[in-house]
Amino acid sequence: MAVGAGRSSRRRVSMLVALVAAATLTACQGEVLGPLPVATVVARPAGEAPPAAVAFAPLTGRSADAAALAHPSLAVKVDNHENARPQIALNRTDIVFEELVEGGLTRYVAVWHSDIPDEVGPVRSIRPMDPDIATPFGGIIAYSGGQEQFVEMMMATPLVNLVFDYDDTGLFHRADERPGPHDVILASAEAVTRNASVAPPSVQFAYGSADPLAAPAYVAVPTSSVELVFSDERFPSWQWDAAASAWQRSQEGAPDLEASGERVRATNVVTLRVAIDDSYGEVPRTVMVSSGEAWVSVAGRTAHGTWAKDAPGSPIRLTADDGSPLRLAPGNTWVELVPDDGSVAFTP
Template structure:
């Protein structure tokens, strides 16, 4: 049965109810600042001998970066982004907070990209939803946008509490086709406008823990120097990341060629998190990345890589990263790419 042409508003899920996250940095405390999710605000405190008022510092929940002047609360927007060769270069990847790369049919990969700290005017190209996307997007709350998909996969996404904004059903002008791009790799979303129309939704909860710019330096973590990350999803998709100390970022390549976004800038990340994941083939040729469970994990930050495990207890639960010594893995403040590498693939970390 084909989906009827109806407005995006008619297909919206109920707004996700999320407890607001407050992050407080108390002046005078020793040790690095750490961003962690908390259910309710904690009272600030003053260091000994300080008679002034307590200081509250706001952080971006999905980047861990300090906000000098916090903006009005607004939701995040997750968008299914194409990674076909004809879809490149993608728009505004470097302005995202967290990007997930996942295996899809034919050995290709697609992205589920989340913007919150810096929502661009336009993002894309937007493509169709896959069966693992509800489990990836649900922890963020807010908005999920995609171009359509198999009926069963659209139903799965519609069943989440997220607001669904779907190209196939939209009659509100949030999407357009870019004349300079070949179809079907030409659907562009007005992301900032989509967020503006849903500004009453809650902001996203914190997903990862954050520390200093070099959070893996502690000897107990046994992090190893890393200059390059080589990943294999399939024979058709083998991205890599190179550490660039000058810019303080990991620089991305795909299939051996530098990967750039539409701005002309090299795709980059402050943190690269690699998760070894199982694949469920019960949907025929469409692989479903198994996101609820646990597995092997690596976090690569500031030219180092630490080994550990990942766990995700439920569809709406965040991914938790734990180092081999039992401590929580902390990332550096900045954007993060999460590489969902299948068990049949590989991850190599070159010193």
Template sequence: MALLAASALLLVGCSVDEPVVATPTPTAEARPIGESATPTALAFAPLRGTRADWAAMQHPSIAAKIDNHEEARPQVALNRTDIVFEELVEGGLTRYLAVWHSDMPAQIGPVRSIRPMDPDIATPFGGVIAYSGGQEMFVAMMQATPLVNLVFDLDDTGLFSRADERPGPHDVILDAAEALSRNAALPPPPVQFVYGGTDPLADPAFKAATTSSVSQVFSEERYPSWSWDAAASVWLRSQEGAPDLDDAGAQVRAVNLVTMRVDIDWQYGEVPKTVMVGTGEVWVSVNGRTAHGTWAKSAREAPIVFTADNGEALTLAPGNTWIELVPTTGSVAFAP
């Protein structure tokens, strides 16, 4: 039932106390009597749960494998993403699988190579996936999905370029505007999560704890942390103790912070595969609160479902989301 709700409904609250249940079907926006302007069809951004112009949402999402090496920072347009997953890769480092839809930038990057868990992460979004290449078996796994694959190593159409000011191989940039233009006929992504009001965990049934910061340890090399900024109503991200900035100089931020504990499959030798199809422990942090529950993903093409300890759906606030895929060998800590 939770899966059906996440796929079919957006819970959009006008206030914390008065959530409204709405489908993404467009409606005519009310205007003052006598105003001659053409009504605007209203809908909801499927990956953010925020109000949006219906026509502006009728295009696919673009997912991309984004580098998180020190020399790849700051990443391009990271604060314009709808959803970002952080995952463990070789050497204790991490990379992102980032998804853009409601706010599509002209360029994104640095784009890096694919990993074995990425088909399981990206497939539910449909649309386009961009990456620089990868081991042949991993590329074949991604090409076997329904997504349109844009691969730097195979591209001769000018979709990718190298940024002169960045060191290689952390310099591959995707022309996202052109990529979207070439694939504009693809449908928009389906809804992934259930959204509520701006303080969706306020119900005492969730037993959400007041949270000022969240710390996650992937390895000795990667230990991101998040601090709650009440004035801006966002979580602000740091990496290895320093503020994490995007290419515009702003600290990376998220309205919703999801921390999933995940197993690691080592069948590919030194390349870790985050196990995405299954179930595990999850914490959802929204509006300075954190609720505990369980995540579940039934198949590669299925979205991730978050369920609170009381059996209800763990609801997100309208806005962007970061999902930290923390290995069970790592750790998670929450400060009140």
């Protein structure tokens, strides 16, 4: 048994030697290969940062550095009086809501998170629907003041309230080149820095591809322009610019420009038909905890559906006519809160 085992061992060794020898030769005239490569580990130089974690911005759906998103959103009540134009940094917003206010005018609740400018404005006073609009974002709300009852409503939310009328910290200033009261400017980057420990916002809408309405189930129709009427005083519109892959905004028939000189633009235009509560006298209150008809305009298409909001702190849900979620393209969004007695039209 011992002799047989020795022969077997010698046979295995011989076979192994033959295999190794064969592995060192090429099939071309016996050319000998070099030694097999040895895996090496390259040490990262001391102090070099590891690769940044990739995340998605909750209010745009775009990929971003996770560390750059670790701060609260900033919602600001922005003036839209003719004397307040051009507004500052609207094209750097994540989401803007346009709402009806007294006199048939409109104002904005503009929300910045993924890109915080140094300054924004002009900042104006709060209205009764603004707590329901801003609360789902958490974070910070900035405004110039307002009727005591409306300020108390906003103060009752969990948001950090920054109010020009009460500010003694230098976050707000009046711009000499702008007429009052359309001249209040917020140091927005500083406002976020001072409240950096406040939690970031949660996702508000569902996002898809750059052309999310292309699926036949949405029955989306080609759209070159979106025409909206809030009142005789305010009738904004959006024109699709295929070269820029964006909707370009107009107000009262003229191109709408921001302070940078750029045309105000959006990746997504979401139009909601809303009821108006007149219980505050001359101050209309858009009813936000409700539901109604909705349209989503993306990439030169428009799909019809419904919207619903269950509670002041709940986000708006957009549902297509087939029951599936209405998805937006990654990018910034304008939400147009058009009164039921206004009008909505889409041009092919």
